Amino acid sequence: MISLKNISKTFHTKDKEVKALDNINLEVAEGDIFGVIGYSGAGKSTLIRIINLLERPDSGTVTVNGIDLLGIDDRQLREVRSHIGMIFQQFNLMNSIDVYKNIAAPLKNRKLHPKEINQKVEELLSLVGLSDKKHAYPTQLSGGQKQRVAIARALSSDPRILLCDEATSALDPNTTQSILRLLKEIHDKLGITIVIITHQMEVVKSICNRVAVMENGKIVEQGDIVDVFTNPQSGIGREFVSQAIGSESVEKYFGKFRGAIYKLSFFGEVTHEPVLSYIATEYKITVNILFGNIETLHDTVVGSLLVELLGADENIAAALDYYKSLNTKVEVIKNAQQPYSERH
């Protein structure tokens, strides 16, 4: 549905050049909720603005719905844009007109009949849960409400794609969750493809089915959310994941443990099983739980455990084999500081 190929973009300022995007390749399929995560300055905002050509790449191709956007004229581009919704960190509503008019503006521009406009605006207001704020002005609304208006406005042209540029970054955690739920609901109800740019892993893990991790203008890894989350390949990917599951704070103290530390990732049914006490009794292993967490990623339940395993090496190896047989991912975080036999 969206295909970016070999996209590069360099910004020239007076005294330096900034390579914002460096040979980016990205495929977003119809129906995806695609997350792009990275720290500020990674180039992700430039990336999302390339999709509707608010920013033109220096090289590469941008294809949306089979249309090569760099090969069409301004008028055709405007037509394409009118079917791509976009929401922003700062909401970007017009403060001088009320909520109703904000949502109606793009409809008026398409010269729809006033009756049609009215019906459409009412529908959108009820979709985003703001029917009672129809005649309020944006300055009278909270951040979350403003973003809801912006979502309604973005949806007014029945877009097949919704671009979200740090749409929850200016919101508190509760409001962020409610906006994410709304986006998910819209996705499920309207079958719309969503691209989300964010620096919050929280956002990605809540609703995305696919994710790309960006650093210094490059996509360092991308894939299915569960794969990236349970088995991040890049340093920055691992950083985001440990921030998201909250293990970051304990990871600092790993040096103090003498035994080997493992990260165990369980999927689906296994998350409900008492697998730790099983290895403790079966393999005579002492399990020291350092960190534990259960997440729902998109539609999959993933349990993460950081454990220090103390026991005979062959018992530990057998226990890990047992886990692997349960479709559990085992990752060695740190090897034992000395062999077990010398410790006892």
Added chain:
Amino acid sequence: MLSSLIPNVIEYFPEMLTALRETLVMVAVSGLFSAVIGIPIGVALVVTSEGHIMANKAVYSVLSKIINILRSIPFVILIAAIPGFTRMIVGTTIGVKGAIVPLVVACIPYVARQIEIALVKVDMGVVEAYQSMGFSPMQIIFKVILVEGRKDIVLAVTVSIIGLIGYSAITGTVGGGGLGDFAIRYGYQYFKTDIMVVTIIIIVAIVYIIQGIGDLIYRKLSH
């Protein structure tokens, strides 16, 4: 009692009324023309500036330079410098008609800059949001920039009109008529202090009324 306090004002009251009418006509007509020509130029300055929707360095710098040159010419000199142009447009260089042309020429660049200052305040993020919805540059100007900037346009026009009142007084001294001419002739040259004082009060009142109307509209448009 009034006749002992402001005897000359009473004696020259018909002349004063004429002068007041002349000033109002000068300010209204030249204000109207300045706004009609100056606002589009101000809009052009904003949208052709760097990074804006119709960014065009050449157009922007030419417009900007013309405005700077016109604004740096002192108004009295401007009046004296363009009589040929004035005669071409209105057929005379004196009276209210002759005053309006230099007033408009002086006020257009002033209005244009004020409008530019008013409209750069319109959030580029909002402009971008409407670009992303497929609005054309013209649609963005009329449906976004001018709507979002309208309350600041009101303030800009208010300030410009008040500036025009000052300029209109200067045209009086070179044959333009109006309250400025009246105050200088009777109040200053004939030492009729009461005329000077009352004229000043009238001008201050006009300024207050115009500013008041501007502020009122601004508040109405603010949310």
